[in-house]
Amino acid sequence: MPGYNSNKNNIRVQEMHAACVVWLRLAFACAFLAFVGGCATRPPATDLHRDITHALPASEPTALGAALAPLERTHPGESGFRVLANGADALQMRIALARAATKTLDMQYYIANEDTTGKLLLGAALYAADKGVRVRMLVDDLNFKDIDRVMAALNSHDNIEIRVFNPFGAAQQSFYERTSNVVTQLGHFTRRMHNKAMIADNQIAIVGGRNLGDEYFSASETLQFRDIDVLAAGPITNDVSASFDEYWNSSASYPLRALNKQKFDAADLDAMRNELRQHWRTNADPYNAKPLNATPLASQIQKNELGLTWAEAEFKADTPDKITHPSPDYKSPPLERVIELVNSAQKEVLITSPYFVPHDAGVDALGALTARGVRVAVLTNSLAATDAVAVQAGYSPYREPLLARGVALYEYMPQQGEGGARVDFVGSTSRSSLHAKTFVIDRQTLVIGSMNLDPRSANLNTELVLVIHSPPLADQLARIFDHATAPAVSWRVALVTPDQRARLKATSAPPGDLVWTGEVNGQLRTWNLDPDAGFYRNLMTGIFMLLPVDSEL
Secondary structure, three states, X not given: XXXXXXXXXXOOOOHHHHHHHHHHHHHHHHHHHXXXXXXXXXXXXXXXXXXXXOOOOOOOOOHHHHHHHHHHHHOOOOEEEEEEOOHHHHHHHHHHHHHHOOOEEEEEEOOEOOOHHHHHHHHHHHHHHHOOOEEEEEEEOOOOOOOOHHHHHHOOOOOEEEEEEOOXXXXXXXXXXXXXXXXXXXXXXXXXXXXXXXXXXOOEEEEEOOOEOHHHOOOOOOEEEEOOEEEEEOOHHHHHHHHHHHHHOOOOEEEHHHHOOOOOOHHHHHHHHHHHHHHHHHHOOOOOOOHHHHOOHHHXXXXXXXXXXXEEEEEEEOOOHHHHOOOOOOOOHHHHHHHHHHHOOOOEEEEEOOOEOOHHHHHHHHHHHHHOOXXXXXXXXXXXXXXXXXHHHHHHHHHHHHHHOOOEEEEEOOOEOOOXXXXXXXXXXXXXXXXXXXXXXXXXXXXXXXXXXXXXXXHHOEOEEEEEEOHHHHHHHHHHHHHHOOOOOEEEEEEOOHHHHHHHHHOOOOOOOEEEEEEEOOEEEEEOOOOOOHHHHHHHHHHHHHOOOHHHO
């Protein structure tokens, strides 16, 4: 596994060229700062009025707790899990979770959009708050639009508080002031809270790779992020809640009311409530938001209808100090645990990481596994499918070394299947991009969370993972991996053979050291360049390979 080092850059350019690029970037930054007139500042969150609050005690009586208690007694030391590999199921379960909460509802997300599904989820949160549930929502500022109407209106509710993690600046500041903050404090603002979790009554949680947005719930007509979450019930939820509390009460978490210039009164909240109710009536059925709500979660648990698999588990998360007090000596608990588990593999390691930049240390570690007979297979995005061309530029130089060490590489196609009413992990007529982050070790243990295998997850972003020691669930994830790496879904990347090289030379095709194999209309085809990527993506990849941004990917 990668032993990432944020100070180690692997830039495939000449030193003089790299120096020119850095000089140009510095010159641009200086000119820009002269234009905006210096750096804007913000007061520390500790100077603002913020209540220190904590998760509901697990012993507090709730309907969910009462339903889970008999199962917990039957499975001492274990928690219950259900894999959410389907976008529609993941949306339904989140709405059902919000509606099942009777005391507290906590949400922590890197991205929270006010689109169709976002409004369905925010409407469910408002429904909970209207019943007296305390709702806490923490959103990273990088993708948070602090002028958005819905969250600003909901934040005026007595039972709802929204906080923004590591903001660039107050909404009252100008665009130039906020941008100046980014340029002059890049080392601070490039560090983001990438965690994703939703917790009801400190009894049930959903963690994984999904943010809140249409593209994560099979609801976008143009882009589908193929992702995986897991629902966790029982004792492990306490650990998820403890991590949420640490971030919520962190000095980097700012009350939205201190950042947002909009003011809302009771009439505005009533108007938003009516708008969200109408949105629910219009969109709940078309976007499959209702089915799970026909029977409350507590009743499903009591009747053993929720499909929980009970197993021992671990929860690992970075602390906010990774952002607020960065240190070269910091060891990421999620990454360290994944490294331990992968290095302990005896037969097989299956890695799904949409953003995969292993560096030399990762190549060596994975190569050491294959050298002792462990099958190592990696599924990542193809250049045609990725939403981050810069990351692809960081990944592509390591394909040949990985393949030479015996690692199997698969790259996700941007289009799969024929579509249908029920879109799953590998089926849609929309453009697809891989977003799941999972590891399966010896089909005995699985890891699901927010962490990619790249320098950004290792060194800059905060992450979380669930480690579940369950052969049935690990086998379920392995079968999903097998399906996702089928020739009709992903390209298999391989080193070019002498025969293939000779055929390429005979046809005057561009020379290369890699070939891609995939299925088109039921027939296997091969490519000697990144398939379906097009001129623009190839051009941008080449440009990013010239820039000294490897540690930021």
